[in-house]
Amino acid sequence: MAADMTTAEIVNRLKSIEGHVRGIERMVENGEYCIDVVNQILAVQRALQKVNGMVLNRHLHTCVTTAIRGDHPDERERVIDEIMQVFDAIGKL
Amino acid sequence: MAADMTTAEIVNRLKSIEGHVRGIERMVENGEYCIDVVNQILAVQRALQKVNGMVLNRHLHTCVTTAIRGDHPDERERVIDEIMQVFDAIGKL
Amino acid sequence: MAADMTTAEIVNRLKSIEGHVRGIERMVENGEYCIDVVNQILAVQRALQKVNGMVLNRHLHTCVTTAIRGDHPDERERVIDEIMQVFDAIGKL
Amino acid sequence: MAADMTTAEIVNRLKSIEGHVRGIERMVENGEYCIDVVNQILAVQRALQKVNGMVLNRHLHTCVTTAIRGDHPDERERVIDEIMQVFDAIGKL
DSSP states (O other): OOSSHHHHHHHHHHHHHHHHHHHHHHHHHTTOOHHHHHHHHHHHHHHHHHHHHHHHHHHIIIIIHHHHHSSOHHHHHHHHHHHHHHHHHHHTO | OOSSHHHHHHHHHHHHHHHHHHHHHHHHHTTOOHHHHHHHHHHHHHHHHHHHHHHHHHHIIIIIHHHHHSSOHHHHHHHHHHHHHHHHHHHTO | OOSSHHHHHHHHHHHHHHHHHHHHHHHHHTTOOHHHHHHHHHHHHHHHHHHHHHHHHHHIIIIIHHHHHSSOHHHHHHHHHHHHHHHHHHHTO | OOSSHHHHHHHHHHHHHHHHHHHHHHHHHTTOOHHHHHHHHHHHHHHHHHHHHHHHHHHIIIIIHHHHHSSOHHHHHHHHHHHHHHHHHHHTO
16 A cells, blocks of 8 residues: 555554554543443444445555456456455454 | 453453554555455454453443342343443444 | 234334345346345345344343343353353354 | 346345245244344344355456446446445444
8 A cells, every 4th residue: 555645544543543442441440331331342343444444445446446457367356355355254243 | 340350351452452453553554455454454343342242241240230130120221221222333333 | 022012013024024035036136236236135134133133122121131130140141141142143243 | 137147046045035034933923032033133144144245246246347447437436436335334234
C-alpha cells in the first residue's frame, strides 16, 4: 500500500482504536460494570470493521483491479480466492 | 467487577490486543500487502470476541445470577434486557 | 416452549422466511443478478436473527429464570453454559 | 446467472434450507427446548452463508471480472461499490 492520504487516515484510526483499548483496560481494572465494558469492546470491534472496509476498498481499486485487468489468469484467480477467504472470515466473526 | 484472577487475565488480553493493533499500524505504514493487514485486523476482532465472552461469562455468574435470584422483578427484567441488547449488538457485528 | 402468542408469532415468522427462501430459488433459476440474490439471502439471515432473538428472550424469561432461582447449582451452571455457547455461535456467524 | 451446474447446486441447497426452516416450525409448535430451536436456526444461518459465498464467488468470476476488464471506468466503480456494500452488510450480520 502506497503512502497516501488513506494510509494516514487508516493509521490514525488504528491509533485511536489503540487508545480505546487502553481505556477499556482502565475500566476493567477499576471494576466498572460488565455491560459497559462489553459495549466498549463492541464499539472497538465496529471501529475495526470500518478500518477493514477501508483497506479492502483500496485493495479492490488497486491490486485486484490490476490483477484482473492483467494477462495472468493465475493472478486473477489468486486475488479472487483471497477476497473469498476474507468474505468467509468476516462471515465467521 | 471485583479484582480477581479473571480481571488480571482480561487486562492482560487487552494489553496484548493493544500491542497487536500497534503492530498493524506499522504494517500499514510500511505498505504491507492489504490482505495481510485485513487478516491481522480479523485476528484482533476474534481476540476481542474472546475477551467479550470472558466478561459476559463473569457477568452471568455474578450480577445476573444475583439479580434473578433477588426479589426485585424490575432488576430481573433489567439484566435480561441488557443481555438481549448485547446479543443484538453481537449479531450486528 | 408453551403454546402461546409468542409461539404463534415465531411460527408465522418462520413460515414467511420459508416463503422468502422459495422466492430466492425462483430468482436463481431465472438467472437474476447475483448481487440481488445475495441481498435477498442477507435479508433472510437478518429475519432469522430476529426470530433467534425472540426465542432467546423467551428462554431467558422462562427456563433460565427458573433454573437460576432454583436450588440446583448444577442447573444454574447448565443454563449459563448454554447461553455462553449460543453467544459464541452467534459471534461466529 | 446462466443455467449451469452451480445454479442447480445453489437451488438444491436453498430447497434443503427451506425444508430445514419447515422442520424448525414443527419444533416450535411441538414446544421443543428453546436452545435446540436456537441451534437449528444458527445452522440455517450458516447454510445461507455458504450459499451466499457460492453466489459471490460466481459473481466475482463472471460479472466483476468482465466489468473490471472492460473499458468503462463507471462499470468498474459500480461492481466494486456493490462488493463493498455486500462486505458491509455481511459485517453487520
